[in-house]
Amino acid sequence: MTTTEIDRSAPEAPAARSISEVAELTGVSAHTLRYYERIGLLDVNRDHAGRRLFSPNDIQRVVFITRLRHTDMPIRQVQRYFALVEAGPETQPERLELLVRHRESVLAQLTDLHAALETIDYKIAIYGGSDTSFA
Amino acid sequence: MTTTEIDRSAPEAPAARSISEVAELTGVSAHTLRYYERIGLLDVNRDHAGRRLFSPNDIQRVVFITRLRHTDMPIRQVQRYFALVEAGPETQPERLELLVRHRESVLAQLTDLHAALETIDYKIAIYGGSDTSFA
DNA sequence: CTAGAGCTTAGAGTGCACTCTAAGTCAAGC
DNA sequence: GCTTGACTTAGAGTGCACTCTAAGCTCTAG
Known part of the structure:
Protein backbone atom coordinates (compact mmCIF):
# COMPACT_ATOMS: atom_id res chain seq x y z
CA MET A 1 0.00 0.00 0.00
CA THR A 2 2.86 2.34 0.76
CA THR A 3 5.37 1.04 -1.74
CA THR A 4 5.79 2.52 -5.17
CA GLU A 5 7.52 -0.53 -6.59
CA ILE A 6 4.55 -1.76 -8.54
CA ASP A 7 4.07 1.62 -10.14
CA ARG A 8 7.70 1.72 -11.15
CA SER A 9 7.73 -1.80 -12.57
CA ALA A 10 4.45 -1.35 -14.43
CA PRO A 11 5.20 1.45 -16.88
CA GLU A 12 2.72 4.30 -16.71
CA ALA A 13 4.01 5.55 -20.02
CA PRO A 14 1.17 6.17 -22.46
CA ALA A 15 2.92 4.09 -25.13
CA ALA A 16 2.63 6.74 -27.82
CA ARG A 17 3.00 5.44 -31.34
CA SER A 18 4.32 6.77 -34.60
CA ILE A 19 2.14 7.36 -37.62
CA SER A 20 3.47 4.28 -39.40
CA GLU A 21 2.76 2.08 -36.38
CA VAL A 22 -0.79 3.39 -36.22
CA ALA A 23 -1.17 2.87 -39.97
CA GLU A 24 -0.13 -0.75 -39.60
CA LEU A 25 -2.25 -1.24 -36.48
CA THR A 26 -5.46 0.22 -37.88
CA GLY A 27 -5.14 -0.41 -41.59
CA VAL A 28 -5.54 3.31 -42.24
CA SER A 29 -2.68 4.69 -44.35
CA ALA A 30 -0.35 7.34 -42.98
CA HIS A 31 -1.54 9.65 -45.75
CA THR A 32 -5.11 9.18 -44.62
CA LEU A 33 -4.24 9.68 -40.96
CA ARG A 34 -2.66 13.03 -41.82
CA TYR A 35 -5.72 13.88 -43.88
CA TYR A 36 -7.99 13.01 -40.95
CA GLU A 37 -5.99 15.30 -38.72
CA ARG A 38 -6.08 18.09 -41.29
CA ILE A 39 -9.85 18.01 -41.51
CA GLY A 40 -10.23 18.02 -37.75
CA LEU A 41 -11.01 14.40 -36.93
CA LEU A 42 -7.83 14.03 -34.90
CA ASP A 43 -5.62 16.29 -32.83
CA VAL A 44 -2.37 14.45 -32.31
CA ASN A 45 0.55 15.57 -30.13
CA ARG A 46 4.08 15.92 -31.53
CA ASP A 47 7.51 14.95 -30.29
CA HIS A 48 10.31 17.53 -30.04
CA ALA A 49 11.02 17.03 -33.74
CA GLY A 50 7.44 17.69 -34.76
CA ARG A 51 6.49 14.08 -35.42
CA ARG A 52 3.06 12.80 -34.48
CA LEU A 53 2.73 10.75 -31.30
CA PHE A 54 -0.55 8.86 -31.27
CA SER A 55 -1.90 8.21 -27.78
CA PRO A 56 -4.01 5.11 -27.12
CA ASN A 57 -7.01 7.40 -27.11
CA ASP A 58 -6.06 8.75 -30.56
CA ILE A 59 -5.83 5.19 -31.82
CA GLN A 60 -9.23 4.30 -30.39
CA ARG A 61 -10.59 7.29 -32.20
CA VAL A 62 -9.11 6.17 -35.48
CA VAL A 63 -10.77 2.79 -34.99
CA PHE A 64 -14.07 4.48 -34.23
CA ILE A 65 -13.78 6.68 -37.30
CA THR A 66 -13.12 3.59 -39.38
CA ARG A 67 -16.22 1.94 -37.99
CA LEU A 68 -18.31 4.98 -38.80
CA ARG A 69 -16.87 5.16 -42.32
CA HIS A 70 -17.67 1.50 -42.82
CA THR A 71 -21.29 2.40 -42.28
CA ASP A 72 -21.02 5.13 -44.93
CA MET A 73 -21.31 8.00 -42.54
CA PRO A 74 -20.19 10.97 -44.65
CA ILE A 75 -16.91 12.53 -43.57
CA ARG A 76 -18.81 15.75 -42.96
CA GLN A 77 -20.91 14.08 -40.33
CA VAL A 78 -17.89 12.44 -38.72
CA GLN A 79 -16.33 15.93 -38.63
CA ARG A 80 -19.46 17.27 -37.01
CA TYR A 81 -19.44 14.52 -34.40
CA PHE A 82 -15.87 15.16 -33.30
CA ALA A 83 -16.36 18.90 -33.40
CA LEU A 84 -19.13 18.33 -30.86
CA VAL A 85 -16.83 16.15 -28.78
CA GLU A 86 -14.22 18.93 -28.77
CA ALA A 87 -16.87 21.49 -27.88
CA MET B 1 -58.70 -24.10 -75.51
CA THR B 2 -59.38 -23.18 -79.11
CA THR B 3 -60.51 -19.60 -78.65
CA THR B 4 -58.19 -16.69 -78.95
CA GLU B 5 -60.50 -14.30 -77.18
CA ILE B 6 -58.52 -14.22 -73.95
CA ASP B 7 -55.38 -13.42 -75.87
CA ARG B 8 -57.06 -10.56 -77.63
CA SER B 9 -58.55 -9.07 -74.46
CA ALA B 10 -55.31 -9.43 -72.50
CA PRO B 11 -52.89 -7.12 -74.30
CA GLU B 12 -49.70 -8.83 -75.43
CA ALA B 13 -48.09 -5.44 -75.82
CA PRO B 14 -44.75 -5.28 -74.00
CA ALA B 15 -45.79 -2.01 -72.31
CA ALA B 16 -42.59 -0.19 -73.20
CA ARG B 17 -41.90 2.85 -71.08
CA SER B 18 -40.16 6.17 -71.58
CA ILE B 19 -37.00 7.14 -69.77
CA SER B 20 -38.85 9.47 -67.43
CA GLU B 21 -41.32 6.76 -66.48
CA VAL B 22 -38.51 4.38 -65.72
CA ALA B 23 -36.73 7.06 -63.72
CA GLU B 24 -39.83 7.58 -61.60
CA LEU B 25 -40.47 3.86 -61.31
CA THR B 26 -36.97 2.86 -60.26
CA GLY B 27 -35.69 5.97 -58.54
CA VAL B 28 -32.75 6.08 -60.95
CA SER B 29 -32.47 9.46 -62.68
CA ALA B 30 -32.84 9.75 -66.46
CA HIS B 31 -29.26 11.06 -66.56
CA THR B 32 -28.06 7.96 -64.80
CA LEU B 33 -30.09 5.64 -67.01
CA ARG B 34 -28.46 7.17 -70.09
CA TYR B 35 -25.10 6.82 -68.39
CA TYR B 36 -25.81 3.15 -67.66
CA GLU B 37 -26.63 2.58 -71.29
CA ARG B 38 -23.52 4.40 -72.43
CA ILE B 39 -21.25 2.20 -70.33
CA GLY B 40 -22.93 -0.94 -71.56
CA LEU B 41 -25.19 -1.93 -68.68
CA LEU B 42 -28.29 -1.49 -70.80
CA ASP B 43 -29.18 -1.82 -74.44
CA VAL B 44 -32.52 -0.12 -74.89
CA ASN B 45 -34.61 -0.04 -78.07
CA ARG B 46 -35.73 3.24 -79.63
CA ASP B 47 -38.97 4.47 -81.13
CA HIS B 48 -39.10 5.93 -84.63
CA ALA B 49 -37.96 9.26 -83.21
CA GLY B 50 -34.93 7.79 -81.51
CA ARG B 51 -36.36 7.86 -77.99
CA ARG B 52 -35.65 5.02 -75.60
CA LEU B 53 -38.35 2.43 -75.07
CA PHE B 54 -37.66 0.44 -71.91
CA SER B 55 -39.05 -3.09 -72.03
CA PRO B 56 -40.15 -4.80 -68.81
CA ASN B 57 -36.92 -6.76 -69.01
CA ASP B 58 -34.88 -3.55 -69.26
CA ILE B 59 -36.65 -2.28 -66.18
CA GLN B 60 -35.95 -5.48 -64.28
CA ARG B 61 -32.35 -5.06 -65.20
CA VAL B 62 -32.27 -1.52 -63.86
CA VAL B 63 -33.70 -2.80 -60.59
CA PHE B 64 -31.08 -5.53 -60.47
CA ILE B 65 -28.29 -3.05 -61.17
CA THR B 66 -29.60 -0.89 -58.35
CA ARG B 67 -29.54 -3.86 -56.00
CA LEU B 68 -25.97 -4.66 -56.97
CA ARG B 69 -24.91 -1.05 -56.54
CA HIS B 70 -26.52 -0.99 -53.11
CA THR B 71 -24.11 -3.73 -52.15
CA ASP B 72 -21.19 -1.63 -53.39
CA MET B 73 -20.42 -3.77 -56.37
CA PRO B 74 -18.11 -1.56 -58.45
CA ILE B 75 -19.58 -0.39 -61.74
CA ARG B 76 -16.72 -2.20 -63.48
CA GLN B 77 -17.92 -5.50 -62.09
CA VAL B 78 -21.53 -4.78 -62.99
CA GLN B 79 -20.27 -4.03 -66.50
CA ARG B 80 -18.41 -7.31 -66.54
CA TYR B 81 -21.49 -9.20 -65.39
CA PHE B 82 -23.73 -7.85 -68.14
CA ALA B 83 -21.01 -8.24 -70.73
CA LEU B 84 -21.05 -11.93 -69.82
CA VAL B 85 -24.83 -12.00 -70.10
CA GLU B 86 -24.60 -10.48 -73.59
CA ALA B 87 -21.89 -12.95 -74.53
C1' DC C 1 30.48 12.91 -40.98
C1' DT C 2 27.40 11.17 -44.04
C1' DA C 3 23.79 8.21 -46.07
C1' DG C 4 19.32 6.86 -45.69
C1' DA C 5 14.93 6.02 -43.58
C1' DG C 6 11.16 8.22 -42.02
C1' DC C 7 9.01 11.94 -40.87
C1' DT C 8 7.15 17.05 -41.92
C1' DT C 9 4.27 20.48 -44.85
C1' DA C 10 1.10 22.62 -48.47
C1' DG C 11 -1.02 21.62 -52.18
C1' DA C 12 -1.93 18.99 -56.49
C1' DG C 13 -3.78 14.76 -58.56
C1' DT C 14 -6.76 10.55 -58.87
C1' DG C 15 -10.76 7.49 -59.41
C1' DC C 16 -15.32 6.70 -58.92
C1' DA C 17 -19.97 7.40 -60.08
C1' DC C 18 -22.58 10.12 -61.38
C1' DT C 19 -24.66 14.80 -62.84
C1' DC C 20 -25.17 18.42 -65.67
C1' DT C 21 -24.75 21.47 -69.98
C1' DA C 22 -25.44 22.92 -74.61
C1' DA C 23 -27.22 22.48 -78.83
C1' DG C 24 -30.39 20.26 -81.34
C1' DT C 25 -34.71 17.11 -82.84
C1' DC C 26 -39.44 15.87 -82.67
C1' DA C 27 -44.53 15.39 -81.73
C1' DA C 28 -48.59 17.34 -79.73
C1' DG C 29 -51.63 21.16 -78.44
C1' DC C 30 -53.29 25.94 -79.21
C1' DG D 1 -47.54 27.46 -88.00
C1' DC D 2 -45.62 28.03 -83.60
C1' DT D 3 -44.64 27.10 -78.89
C1' DT D 4 -43.78 23.83 -75.34
C1' DG D 5 -41.64 20.21 -73.31
C1' DA D 6 -39.59 15.86 -73.30
C1' DC D 7 -36.40 13.77 -75.53
C1' DT D 8 -31.56 13.19 -78.13
C1' DT D 9 -26.19 13.52 -78.24
C1' DA D 10 -21.16 14.28 -76.89
C1' DG D 11 -18.72 15.91 -73.65
C1' DA D 12 -17.65 18.75 -69.54
C1' DG D 13 -18.20 19.36 -64.57
C1' DT D 14 -18.96 17.90 -59.66
C1' DG D 15 -18.27 15.96 -55.04
C1' DC D 16 -16.34 12.74 -52.27
C1' DA D 17 -12.61 10.68 -50.04
C1' DC D 18 -8.70 9.88 -50.35
C1' DT D 19 -3.76 9.54 -52.38
C1' DC D 20 0.25 11.26 -53.88
C1' DT D 21 4.13 14.72 -54.86
C1' DA D 22 7.87 17.76 -53.88
C1' DA D 23 10.83 19.91 -51.06
C1' DG D 24 12.77 19.90 -46.80
C1' DC D 25 14.03 18.39 -41.84
C1' DT D 26 15.93 15.09 -38.31
C1' DC D 27 17.37 10.98 -35.99
C1' DT D 28 20.13 6.71 -36.26
C1' DA D 29 23.64 3.52 -37.98
C1' DG D 30 27.93 2.79 -40.09
Whole structure:
Protein backbone atom coordinates (compact mmCIF):
# COMPACT_ATOMS: atom_id res chain seq x y z
CA MET A 1 0.00 0.00 0.00
CA THR A 2 2.86 2.34 0.76
CA THR A 3 5.37 1.04 -1.74
CA THR A 4 5.79 2.52 -5.17
CA GLU A 5 7.52 -0.53 -6.59
CA ILE A 6 4.55 -1.76 -8.54
CA ASP A 7 4.07 1.62 -10.14
CA ARG A 8 7.70 1.72 -11.15
CA SER A 9 7.73 -1.80 -12.57
CA ALA A 10 4.45 -1.35 -14.43
CA PRO A 11 5.20 1.45 -16.88
CA GLU A 12 2.72 4.30 -16.71
CA ALA A 13 4.01 5.55 -20.02
CA PRO A 14 1.17 6.17 -22.46
CA ALA A 15 2.92 4.09 -25.13
CA ALA A 16 2.63 6.74 -27.82
CA ARG A 17 3.00 5.44 -31.34
CA SER A 18 4.32 6.77 -34.60
CA ILE A 19 2.14 7.36 -37.62
CA SER A 20 3.47 4.28 -39.40
CA GLU A 21 2.76 2.08 -36.38
CA VAL A 22 -0.79 3.39 -36.22
CA ALA A 23 -1.17 2.87 -39.97
CA GLU A 24 -0.13 -0.75 -39.60
CA LEU A 25 -2.25 -1.24 -36.48
CA THR A 26 -5.46 0.22 -37.88
CA GLY A 27 -5.14 -0.41 -41.59
CA VAL A 28 -5.54 3.31 -42.24
CA SER A 29 -2.68 4.69 -44.35
CA ALA A 30 -0.35 7.34 -42.98
CA HIS A 31 -1.54 9.65 -45.75
CA THR A 32 -5.11 9.18 -44.62
CA LEU A 33 -4.24 9.68 -40.96
CA ARG A 34 -2.66 13.03 -41.82
CA TYR A 35 -5.72 13.88 -43.88
CA TYR A 36 -7.99 13.01 -40.95
CA GLU A 37 -5.99 15.30 -38.72
CA ARG A 38 -6.08 18.09 -41.29
CA ILE A 39 -9.85 18.01 -41.51
CA GLY A 40 -10.23 18.02 -37.75
CA LEU A 41 -11.01 14.40 -36.93
CA LEU A 42 -7.83 14.03 -34.90
CA ASP A 43 -5.62 16.29 -32.83
CA VAL A 44 -2.37 14.45 -32.31
CA ASN A 45 0.55 15.57 -30.13
CA ARG A 46 4.08 15.92 -31.53
CA ASP A 47 7.51 14.95 -30.29
CA HIS A 48 10.31 17.53 -30.04
CA ALA A 49 11.02 17.03 -33.74
CA GLY A 50 7.44 17.69 -34.76
CA ARG A 51 6.49 14.08 -35.42
CA ARG A 52 3.06 12.80 -34.48
CA LEU A 53 2.73 10.75 -31.30
CA PHE A 54 -0.55 8.86 -31.27
CA SER A 55 -1.90 8.21 -27.78
CA PRO A 56 -4.01 5.11 -27.12
CA ASN A 57 -7.01 7.40 -27.11
CA ASP A 58 -6.06 8.75 -30.56
CA ILE A 59 -5.83 5.19 -31.82
CA GLN A 60 -9.23 4.30 -30.39
CA ARG A 61 -10.59 7.29 -32.20
CA VAL A 62 -9.11 6.17 -35.48
CA VAL A 63 -10.77 2.79 -34.99
CA PHE A 64 -14.07 4.48 -34.23
CA ILE A 65 -13.78 6.68 -37.30
CA THR A 66 -13.12 3.59 -39.38
CA ARG A 67 -16.22 1.94 -37.99
CA LEU A 68 -18.31 4.98 -38.80
CA ARG A 69 -16.87 5.16 -42.32
CA HIS A 70 -17.67 1.50 -42.82
CA THR A 71 -21.29 2.40 -42.28
CA ASP A 72 -21.02 5.13 -44.93
CA MET A 73 -21.31 8.00 -42.54
CA PRO A 74 -20.19 10.97 -44.65
CA ILE A 75 -16.91 12.53 -43.57
CA ARG A 76 -18.81 15.75 -42.96
CA GLN A 77 -20.91 14.08 -40.33
CA VAL A 78 -17.89 12.44 -38.72
CA GLN A 79 -16.33 15.93 -38.63
CA ARG A 80 -19.46 17.27 -37.01
CA TYR A 81 -19.44 14.52 -34.40
CA PHE A 82 -15.87 15.16 -33.30
CA ALA A 83 -16.36 18.90 -33.40
CA LEU A 84 -19.13 18.33 -30.86
CA VAL A 85 -16.83 16.15 -28.78
CA GLU A 86 -14.22 18.93 -28.77
CA ALA A 87 -16.87 21.49 -27.88
CA GLY A 88 -17.42 19.91 -24.47
CA PRO A 89 -19.92 17.89 -22.47
CA GLU A 90 -22.85 20.22 -23.08
CA THR A 91 -23.04 18.88 -26.63
CA GLN A 92 -23.77 15.36 -25.45
CA PRO A 93 -27.47 15.46 -26.33
CA GLU A 94 -26.63 16.55 -29.86
CA ARG A 95 -24.03 13.82 -30.22
CA LEU A 96 -26.53 11.30 -28.95
CA GLU A 97 -29.10 12.46 -31.47
CA LEU A 98 -26.55 12.23 -34.27
CA LEU A 99 -25.70 8.68 -33.28
CA VAL A 100 -29.33 7.65 -32.94
CA ARG A 101 -30.08 9.05 -36.37
CA HIS A 102 -27.09 7.31 -37.83
CA ARG A 103 -28.20 4.08 -36.18
CA GLU A 104 -31.40 4.30 -38.22
CA SER A 105 -29.41 4.61 -41.41
CA VAL A 106 -27.33 1.56 -40.48
CA LEU A 107 -30.52 -0.42 -39.92
CA ALA A 108 -31.76 0.72 -43.33
CA GLN A 109 -28.50 -0.41 -44.88
CA LEU A 110 -28.89 -3.79 -43.24
CA THR A 111 -32.37 -4.11 -44.73
CA ASP A 112 -31.04 -3.15 -48.16
CA LEU A 113 -28.19 -5.60 -47.91
CA HIS A 114 -30.48 -8.43 -46.92
CA ALA A 115 -32.74 -7.66 -49.87
CA ALA A 116 -29.77 -7.65 -52.23
CA LEU A 117 -28.48 -10.88 -50.72
CA GLU A 118 -31.81 -12.53 -51.41
CA THR A 119 -31.70 -11.34 -55.00
CA ILE A 120 -28.19 -12.67 -55.44
CA ASP A 121 -29.12 -15.96 -53.82
CA TYR A 122 -32.07 -16.25 -56.16
CA LYS A 123 -29.82 -15.62 -59.15
CA ILE A 124 -27.36 -18.17 -57.91
CA ALA A 125 -30.18 -20.66 -57.35
CA ILE A 126 -31.39 -20.37 -60.93
CA TYR A 127 -27.73 -20.78 -61.87
CA GLY A 128 -26.23 -18.66 -64.61
CA GLY A 129 -28.37 -15.62 -64.05
CA SER A 130 -28.98 -15.23 -67.74
CA ASP A 131 -32.30 -13.58 -67.20
CA THR A 132 -32.50 -10.28 -65.42
CA SER A 133 -35.51 -10.97 -63.25
CA PHE A 134 -34.91 -10.59 -59.59
CA ALA A 135 -37.84 -12.15 -57.79
CA MET B 1 -58.70 -24.10 -75.51
CA THR B 2 -59.38 -23.18 -79.11
CA THR B 3 -60.51 -19.60 -78.65
CA THR B 4 -58.19 -16.69 -78.95
CA GLU B 5 -60.50 -14.30 -77.18
CA ILE B 6 -58.52 -14.22 -73.95
CA ASP B 7 -55.38 -13.42 -75.87
CA ARG B 8 -57.06 -10.56 -77.63
CA SER B 9 -58.55 -9.07 -74.46
CA ALA B 10 -55.31 -9.43 -72.50
CA PRO B 11 -52.89 -7.12 -74.30
CA GLU B 12 -49.70 -8.83 -75.43
CA ALA B 13 -48.09 -5.44 -75.82
CA PRO B 14 -44.75 -5.28 -74.00
CA ALA B 15 -45.79 -2.01 -72.31
CA ALA B 16 -42.59 -0.19 -73.20
CA ARG B 17 -41.90 2.85 -71.08
CA SER B 18 -40.16 6.17 -71.58
CA ILE B 19 -37.00 7.14 -69.77
CA SER B 20 -38.85 9.47 -67.43
CA GLU B 21 -41.32 6.76 -66.48
CA VAL B 22 -38.51 4.38 -65.72
CA ALA B 23 -36.73 7.06 -63.72
CA GLU B 24 -39.83 7.58 -61.60
CA LEU B 25 -40.47 3.86 -61.31
CA THR B 26 -36.97 2.86 -60.26
CA GLY B 27 -35.69 5.97 -58.54
CA VAL B 28 -32.75 6.08 -60.95
CA SER B 29 -32.47 9.46 -62.68
CA ALA B 30 -32.84 9.75 -66.46
CA HIS B 31 -29.26 11.06 -66.56
CA THR B 32 -28.06 7.96 -64.80
CA LEU B 33 -30.09 5.64 -67.01
CA ARG B 34 -28.46 7.17 -70.09
CA TYR B 35 -25.10 6.82 -68.39
CA TYR B 36 -25.81 3.15 -67.66
CA GLU B 37 -26.63 2.58 -71.29
CA ARG B 38 -23.52 4.40 -72.43
CA ILE B 39 -21.25 2.20 -70.33
CA GLY B 40 -22.93 -0.94 -71.56
CA LEU B 41 -25.19 -1.93 -68.68
CA LEU B 42 -28.29 -1.49 -70.80
CA ASP B 43 -29.18 -1.82 -74.44
CA VAL B 44 -32.52 -0.12 -74.89
CA ASN B 45 -34.61 -0.04 -78.07
CA ARG B 46 -35.73 3.24 -79.63
CA ASP B 47 -38.97 4.47 -81.13
CA HIS B 48 -39.10 5.93 -84.63
CA ALA B 49 -37.96 9.26 -83.21
CA GLY B 50 -34.93 7.79 -81.51
CA ARG B 51 -36.36 7.86 -77.99
CA ARG B 52 -35.65 5.02 -75.60
CA LEU B 53 -38.35 2.43 -75.07
CA PHE B 54 -37.66 0.44 -71.91
CA SER B 55 -39.05 -3.09 -72.03
CA PRO B 56 -40.15 -4.80 -68.81
CA ASN B 57 -36.92 -6.76 -69.01
CA ASP B 58 -34.88 -3.55 -69.26
CA ILE B 59 -36.65 -2.28 -66.18
CA GLN B 60 -35.95 -5.48 -64.28
CA ARG B 61 -32.35 -5.06 -65.20
CA VAL B 62 -32.27 -1.52 -63.86
CA VAL B 63 -33.70 -2.80 -60.59
CA PHE B 64 -31.08 -5.53 -60.47
CA ILE B 65 -28.29 -3.05 -61.17
CA THR B 66 -29.60 -0.89 -58.35
CA ARG B 67 -29.54 -3.86 -56.00
CA LEU B 68 -25.97 -4.66 -56.97
CA ARG B 69 -24.91 -1.05 -56.54
CA HIS B 70 -26.52 -0.99 -53.11
CA THR B 71 -24.11 -3.73 -52.15
CA ASP B 72 -21.19 -1.63 -53.39
CA MET B 73 -20.42 -3.77 -56.37
CA PRO B 74 -18.11 -1.56 -58.45
CA ILE B 75 -19.58 -0.39 -61.74
CA ARG B 76 -16.72 -2.20 -63.48
CA GLN B 77 -17.92 -5.50 -62.09
CA VAL B 78 -21.53 -4.78 -62.99
CA GLN B 79 -20.27 -4.03 -66.50
CA ARG B 80 -18.41 -7.31 -66.54
CA TYR B 81 -21.49 -9.20 -65.39
CA PHE B 82 -23.73 -7.85 -68.14
CA ALA B 83 -21.01 -8.24 -70.73
CA LEU B 84 -21.05 -11.93 -69.82
CA VAL B 85 -24.83 -12.00 -70.10
CA GLU B 86 -24.60 -10.48 -73.59
CA ALA B 87 -21.89 -12.95 -74.53
CA GLY B 88 -24.29 -15.88 -74.30
CA PRO B 89 -25.12 -18.92 -72.22
CA GLU B 90 -21.63 -20.38 -72.29
CA THR B 91 -20.58 -17.70 -69.83
CA GLN B 92 -22.97 -18.93 -67.18
CA PRO B 93 -20.28 -20.58 -65.02
CA GLU B 94 -18.30 -17.36 -64.97
CA ARG B 95 -21.37 -15.34 -64.06
CA LEU B 96 -22.16 -17.78 -61.30
CA GLU B 97 -18.64 -17.49 -59.96
CA LEU B 98 -18.87 -13.71 -60.03
CA LEU B 99 -22.13 -13.78 -58.11
CA VAL B 100 -20.84 -16.28 -55.58
CA ARG B 101 -17.76 -14.15 -54.97
CA HIS B 102 -19.86 -11.06 -54.62
CA ARG B 103 -22.10 -12.90 -52.19
CA GLU B 104 -19.06 -13.35 -49.97
CA SER B 105 -18.42 -9.64 -50.03
CA VAL B 106 -22.03 -8.91 -49.10
CA LEU B 107 -21.71 -11.27 -46.13
CA ALA B 108 -18.53 -9.47 -45.10
CA GLN B 109 -20.36 -6.15 -45.33
CA LEU B 110 -23.10 -7.52 -43.13
CA THR B 111 -20.52 -8.56 -40.54
CA ASP B 112 -18.93 -5.11 -40.69
CA LEU B 113 -22.26 -3.38 -40.34
CA HIS B 114 -23.22 -5.49 -37.35
CA ALA B 115 -19.91 -4.68 -35.71
CA ALA B 116 -20.41 -0.97 -36.34
CA LEU B 117 -23.97 -1.18 -35.06
CA GLU B 118 -22.71 -2.69 -31.83
CA THR B 119 -20.19 0.10 -31.46
CA ILE B 120 -22.83 2.72 -32.05
CA ASP B 121 -25.20 1.03 -29.63
CA TYR B 122 -22.47 0.97 -27.03
CA LYS B 123 -21.83 4.67 -27.54
CA ILE B 124 -25.51 5.40 -27.29
CA ALA B 125 -25.74 3.28 -24.14
CA ILE B 126 -23.00 5.29 -22.42
CA TYR B 127 -24.92 8.33 -23.63
CA GLY B 128 -23.00 11.34 -24.91
CA GLY B 129 -20.16 9.40 -26.39
CA SER B 130 -17.62 11.86 -25.07
CA ASP B 131 -14.94 9.24 -24.87
CA THR B 132 -13.67 7.58 -27.99
CA SER B 133 -13.49 4.03 -26.71
CA PHE B 134 -15.56 1.56 -28.64
CA ALA B 135 -15.73 -1.62 -26.60
C1' DC C 1 30.48 12.91 -40.98
C1' DT C 2 27.40 11.17 -44.04
C1' DA C 3 23.79 8.21 -46.07
C1' DG C 4 19.32 6.86 -45.69
C1' DA C 5 14.93 6.02 -43.58
C1' DG C 6 11.16 8.22 -42.02
C1' DC C 7 9.01 11.94 -40.87
C1' DT C 8 7.15 17.05 -41.92
C1' DT C 9 4.27 20.48 -44.85
C1' DA C 10 1.10 22.62 -48.47
C1' DG C 11 -1.02 21.62 -52.18
C1' DA C 12 -1.93 18.99 -56.49
C1' DG C 13 -3.78 14.76 -58.56
C1' DT C 14 -6.76 10.55 -58.87
C1' DG C 15 -10.76 7.49 -59.41
C1' DC C 16 -15.32 6.70 -58.92
C1' DA C 17 -19.97 7.40 -60.08
C1' DC C 18 -22.58 10.12 -61.38
C1' DT C 19 -24.66 14.80 -62.84
C1' DC C 20 -25.17 18.42 -65.67
C1' DT C 21 -24.75 21.47 -69.98
C1' DA C 22 -25.44 22.92 -74.61
C1' DA C 23 -27.22 22.48 -78.83
C1' DG C 24 -30.39 20.26 -81.34
C1' DT C 25 -34.71 17.11 -82.84
C1' DC C 26 -39.44 15.87 -82.67
C1' DA C 27 -44.53 15.39 -81.73
C1' DA C 28 -48.59 17.34 -79.73
C1' DG C 29 -51.63 21.16 -78.44
C1' DC C 30 -53.29 25.94 -79.21
C1' DG D 1 -47.54 27.46 -88.00
C1' DC D 2 -45.62 28.03 -83.60
C1' DT D 3 -44.64 27.10 -78.89
C1' DT D 4 -43.78 23.83 -75.34
C1' DG D 5 -41.64 20.21 -73.31
C1' DA D 6 -39.59 15.86 -73.30
C1' DC D 7 -36.40 13.77 -75.53
C1' DT D 8 -31.56 13.19 -78.13
C1' DT D 9 -26.19 13.52 -78.24
C1' DA D 10 -21.16 14.28 -76.89
C1' DG D 11 -18.72 15.91 -73.65
C1' DA D 12 -17.65 18.75 -69.54
C1' DG D 13 -18.20 19.36 -64.57
C1' DT D 14 -18.96 17.90 -59.66
C1' DG D 15 -18.27 15.96 -55.04
C1' DC D 16 -16.34 12.74 -52.27
C1' DA D 17 -12.61 10.68 -50.04
C1' DC D 18 -8.70 9.88 -50.35
C1' DT D 19 -3.76 9.54 -52.38
C1' DC D 20 0.25 11.26 -53.88
C1' DT D 21 4.13 14.72 -54.86
C1' DA D 22 7.87 17.76 -53.88
C1' DA D 23 10.83 19.91 -51.06
C1' DG D 24 12.77 19.90 -46.80
C1' DC D 25 14.03 18.39 -41.84
C1' DT D 26 15.93 15.09 -38.31
C1' DC D 27 17.37 10.98 -35.99
C1' DT D 28 20.13 6.71 -36.26
C1' DA D 29 23.64 3.52 -37.98
C1' DG D 30 27.93 2.79 -40.09
